[in-house]
Amino acid sequence: MKLKLRLTLVFILIFMYLFALPASAIGTKTGAGPTNYTYNFSFWGEEVAMPDAYYVSASITGHDFGIGNFNSPHGLYIRDNRIYICDTGNNRIVLIEYNDTNGTYEFIKEVGSVIINGEPSPLNAPHDIFEHRTGEIFIADTENNRVLRLDSDFNYINSILKPNDASFEDNLDFFPSKLVVDHSNRIFVQARHVNKGLMEYSLDGVFTGYMGASPVQVNIFDYFWKMIATERQREQMTLFVPTEYNNVALDHEGFVYATLSTFTGPPENADPIRRLNAVGTDILIRNGLFGFAAPFGDWYWSSSGAFSGPSRFADVVVFENDGYVCLDRRRGRLFSYDFQGNLLYVFGGVGNAEGRFLDAVALDRMGTSLFVLDNRTGAITRFDLTAYGQYINDAMNYYFIGLYNESAVLWDEVLRLNGNYDLAFIGKGRAALRNENYREAMSFYEAKYDQENYGKAFSLYRKQWIEEHIAAIIIGLVSLYVFTKILGIILKIRKRRKGKTS
Amino acid sequence: MIAALKQKSTYTTLGGQLKYSLYCMFHPADGFWCLTRENRASVASANILLLIYVIVEILKYNVTSFQFVFKHPEYYNALFTVLSVVLPIFLWSIANWGFTTLFNGKGKLSDIYVATIYAFTPHILLNAIGIVISRVITYDEGQLYRTMLTIALIWSVMLALVAMMQIHDYTLLKAVSTSIVAILGIGFILFLFLLFFSLISDAIMYFISLYNEIVFRFY
Numbered sequence: 001m002k003l004k005l006r007l008t009l010v011f012i013l014i015f016m017y018l019f020a021l022p023a024s025a026i027g028t029k030t031g032a033g034p035t036n037y038t039y040n041f042s043f044w045g046e047e048v049a050m051p052d053a054y055y056v057s058a059s060i061t062g063h064d065f066g067i068g069n070f071n072s073p074h075g076l077y078i079r080d081n082r083i084y085i086c087d088t089g090n091n092r093i094v095l096i097e098y099n100d101t102n103g104t105y106e107f108i109k110e111v112g113s114v115i116i117n118g119e120p121s122p123l124n125a126p127h128d129i130f131e132h133r134t135g136e137i138f139i140a141d142t143e144n145n146r147v148l149r150l151d152s153d154f155n156y157i158n159s160i161l162k163p164n165d166a167s168f169e170d171n172l173d174f175f176p177s178k179l180v181v182d183h184s185n186r187i188f189v190q191a192r193h194v195n196k197g198l199m200e201y202s203l204d205g206v207f208t209g210y211m212g213a214s215p216v217q218v219n220i221f222d223y224f225w226k227m228i229a230t231e232r233q234r235e236q237m238t239l240f241v242p243t244e245y246n247n248v249a250l251d252h253e254g255f256v257y258a259t260l261s262t263f264t265g266p267p268e269n270a271d272p273i274r275r276l277n278a279v280g281t282d283i284l285i286r287n288g289l290f291g292f293a294a295p296f297g298d299w300y301w302s303s304s305g306a307f308s309g310p311s312r313f314a315d316v317v318v319f320e321n322d323g324y325v326c327l328d329r330r331r332g333r334l335f336s337y338d339f340q341g342n343l344l345y346v347f348g349g350v351g352n353a354e355g356r357f358l359d360a361v362a363l364d365r366m367g368t369s370l371f372v373l374d375n376r377t378g379a380i381t382r383f384d385l386t387a388y389g390q391y392i393n394d395a396m397n398y399y400f401i402g403l404y405n406e407s408a409v410l411w412d413e414v415l416r417l418n419g420n421y422d423l424a425f426i427g428k429g430r431a432a433l434r435n436e437n438y439r440e441a442m443s444f445y446e447a448k449y450d451q452e453n454y455g456k457a458f459s460l461y462r463k464q465w466i467e468e469h470i471a472a473i474i475i476g477l478v479s480l481y482v483f484t485k486i487l488g489i490i491l492k493i494r495k496r497r498k499g500k501t502s
Numbered sequence: 503m504i505a506a507l508k509q510k511s512t513y514t515t516l517g518g519q520l521k522y523s524l525y526c527m528f529h530p531a532d533g534f535w536c537l538t539r540e541n542r543a544s545v546a547s548a549n550i551l552l553l554i555y556v557i558v559e560i561l562k563y564n565v566t567s568f569q570f571v572f573k574h575p576e577y578y579n580a581l582f583t584v585l586s587v588v589l590p591i592f593l594w595s596i597a598n599w600g601f602t603t604l605f606n607g608k609g610k611l612s613d614i615y616v617a618t619i620y621a622f623t624p625h626i627l628l629n630a631i632g633i634v635i636s637r638v639i640t641y642d643e644g645q646l647y648r649t650m651l652t653i654a655l656i657w658s659v660m661l662a663l664v665a666m667m668q669i670h671d672y673t674l675l676k677a678v679s680t681s682i683v684a685i686l687g688i689g690f691i692l693f694l695f696l697l698f699f700s701l702i703s704d705a706i707m708y709f710i711s712l713y714n715e716i717v718f719r720f721y
Contacts, residue, residue: 044574451569455641458569462638 038347041299042422043289043449050418053336053345053389054370056355058105058382060096062087065107067094070378074177075128075140076362078371082108083364084129085373085380086139091123093139093154098366114148114156121156123148127177130250138187140176147176147189149203160187163207167196178247183254184278190258195244197280198258212280214242214260214271243270251275251318255283259326261312267296272313273326288341289426289450295337297328298346307331307350315363317370321400323393325363325370332357334370334383338396342423345392347383348372355381368393388417395427404431422448433457438464519547523623530621530661534668537620538613548616552588555619555626559587562629567636570647590688591618597687598666601680607670617669621661628654 038052060083062069071089078084083096083105092112096105113122124143131137135152147160162174175192176199182188187201188211197213226234245258256276263270273295275284286294297311307330314329322339332351336344349356358376365371368390370383385393391413398407408431411424418424429444433453438461445454466473522542526533537543560583563573595615602609609617628650636647667677 446568449568449572451641455569455644459640459642462640 038345040343040345040421042420045299047300048420050345050420051388052347052386053392054334054347054383055386056381057369057384059354060105060380060382061378062094064105065094065096067107067110070094072375073373073378074361074375075126076364076371076373076380077129077131078364078366079131081366082131083366083371083380084131084137086126086129087378088125088127088142091125093123093126093129109154111154114150114154116156116159128179130179130181132181132185133183136181138179138181140179140189142175142177142192145174145176147179147187147201149205158205160189160201160205163199163201165207167210168194168207178245180248180250180256182250182256188248188256190245190248193244195242197242198245198248198256198276210280212245212256212258212274212276212282214245214274216242219265247313247315249316249318251322251324252320257284257316257318257324259313259316261314261329267310268294270296272296272311273316273324284341285339286341288343289422289448295326295335295341295343297326297335298331298333311335314361317363317365319365319368319393321393321397323396323400325365327360327363327372329360332360334363334372338423339400344396344423345389355383357381388414391417392421392423395424399427399430404434407431426450426453429453429457433460436460516544516547516550519543520550522547523551523620526620526661526665527623527627527657530664531668534617534620534661534665537617537665538609538669543616543620545612545616548619551619551623551626552591555622556584556587558626558630558633559583561633565637566633567639569641570636570644591615591622593688593691594618594684597691598680598684601683601687602666602670605676605680607672607680609666609669613669614666617665618662621665622658624661625654625658628657 037049038054039047039049042048068090070085070087073085074088075086076084081098081100083098085094085096087094087110090112092110094110095108097108098105111123113120115121121144123139123141125141126139127142128140129137131152136157137148137150137152137154139148139150141148145162149157149159151157160176162168168174172193176189177192178190180188181203185203186208187203188198189201190198195213197210200208200211202208243260243262246261247259249257251257258274258276260270260272260274263272271282271284271286271294273284274282277283284295288295297313301310302308309330311326311328311333312330313326315327316324318324323344324337326335326337327333328335328348331349333346333348335346338344347355348360350358352358357372357374359374360372361375362373363370368385372381372383373379374381391410395407395410395414398404398410404427408428411427411431414421414424415428425444425448429441429448429450430453432438432441432444433456438457441457442454442461445451445457519542522533522537526537533542560580563571563578563580563583592615595611595618598614598618599607599609599611601607602614632647632650632654635650639646663674663677663681666672666681667674670677670680672680
């Protein structure tokens with residue numbers, strides 16, 4: 001009876017434990033709201049804080065140059081040391097040059113109008129500017145429904161207008177908002193309300209077609225309802241249209257990167273960041289290590305409050321090692337990815353403090369320094385790499401060109417500053433694998449749950465182990481066989497003897 | 503040795519009863535019919551098998567190569583693993599017994615318990631083998647491991663069905679239908695538990711708040 005009572009008690013205790021468990025097991029995941037720190041996501045999908053990879057080194061406003069503050073600027077473009085700002089609200093382009101030697105910013109010129117056929121033609125809310133490799137400048141003069149092609153001194157060459165083409169609806173105005181010119185002199189324009197992809201023009205302004213329309217995503221249930229709906233019901237339903245891009249950027253190889261922010265549904269299905277090749281196919285590598293391989297910003301978000309929903313990328317900038325940084329307009333965060341799609345670090349946020357933005361709209365880089373344009377404050381914030389960020393960046397550069405050992409040295413430095421950095425372990429494992437230290441590589445991969453690479457290292461280690469111990473294995477097997485045979489014979493003899501005696 | 507396994511008369515001691523689980527794996531109809539009717543297995547041997555099952559499950563999470571099984575070290579709780587094995591078997595036995603007694607089932611509660619655990623022998627065995635295999639195969643060869651575990655599960659579920667047929671002297675159709683009802687019954691039992699605990703906690707909260715009200719009023 002007593003035992004039974006005790007057992008019941010134990011059972012009840014176990015039950016209580018079971019019910020108490022979820023509270024501690026769920027843990028705390030990140031919610032919404034700006035964070036003031038640099039972070040990354042671990043294998044378990046948890047937000048992990050880390051040292052700052054970028055720090056704010058300068059803040060630039062129009063006031064600094066005595067030309068009045070920028071009024072809701074939308075475009076930022078940097079080539080070499082030249083910083084172009086589309087001061088949309090003041091209808092002008094401002095050119096600033098950074099002086100390397102003394103670290104100052106010098107005002108070069110502001111352009112409010114161009115001379116066309118001897119008559120000045122003022123700009124009207126320009127949204128983007130691009131300097132071509134040849135030095136020619138392209139301005140998306142949005143409210144004037146044109147793209148201006150200028151030479152390097154802002155002298156008018158020709159303009160790109162609304163295409164006289166059946167594929168472009170007559171009643172739709174041409175509002176070019178973002179543009180790039182690739183290495184083979186094709187102009188790609190993202191125009192407002194155009195969802196057929198990027199509009200492609202030749203340099204002399206001839207419309208040649210659309211490029212890289214995002215495929216229409218149809219929900220199977222929506223499709224089903226649409227199938228059984230009547231004609232009039234169908235008219236009321238939302239149309240399945242491709243989502244339009246909101247920004248474009250060019251990498252050093254001449255590939256076009258495009259961002260997209262008007263998707264509905266989970267962002268991992270929307271591919272909000274794309275690398276388009278010449279025919280408009282998305283060729284971005286989505287080969288990230290853990291869980292969510294595709295780069296799409298934050299992994300968790302709340303669905304209510306001021307900052308709800310997934311990250312909405314507004315701009316992207318690509319480095320020489322094919323790594324890229326995306327700007328999340330919604331939360332003012334910068335997401336840095338490597339060329340495989342691994343998240344390196346996230347920083348920034350919404351706020352009035354240094355390194356925060358009220359409405360970050362544009363992003364560009366000068367070397368490895370990042371410049372972020374804030375639409376609301378009209379200020380440009382410059383970020384520079386910290387020593388920690390520099391190590392990561394250099395390690396990535398070496399990894400990109402295949403120098404795993406050199407990158408492993410830098411990963412060591414990274415680990416000295418941040419022992420939680422998963423990619424450093426993986427990078428060291430990669431170097432160890434290359435150096436045929438399979439055992440070491442396995443331990444690195446195991447530490448960070450990289451199953452696939454662990455498998456590779458393990459299969460090599462297994463092969464090596466068998467090759468080293470082949471003699472012992474064969475001797476062991478043969479002796480086992482002989483032993484069992486002898487044992488069998490002995491048993492047989494014994495049995496026979498037993499049979500004889502009985 | 504295999505010849506000895508085939509003779510049912512060898513299964514009289516506790517060790518023999520445990521060995522009988524191997525016989526049931528390959529001769530389910532015959533094996534489960536005699537399981538309790540001829541005392542080939544007892545609650546004691548079933549308890550030992552259950553203990554082995556629990557140990558194998560715990561080892562599975564701790565010894566299997568991380569290429570195949572993940573365990574979040576921060577949140578891992580061996581007690582939870584124990585419960586995840588023991589609780590379903592207990593609930594299943596109770597729910598199944600509850601329904602089959604109403605539908606002409608011949609089995610007692612202990613019969614159902616013993617037969618269920620014996621039916622899970624392949625699952626225990628193949629899981630144990632899987633732990634060893636996982637240490638020598640790589641991620642790319644993981645299909646072998648996963649296929650083995652899937653086979654183990656299917657095999658065990660089929661054995662459990664046959665066991666229910668034989669224990670209760672049912673046709674296959676009746677065994678399947680009562681099993682489905684029993685699974686629904688498990689859900690019902692869990693629901694009652696949840697209701698019970700939430701009501702209890704509400705009641706306790708009521709008295710706590712009552713106490714607080716009184717304390718605040720008179721201080």
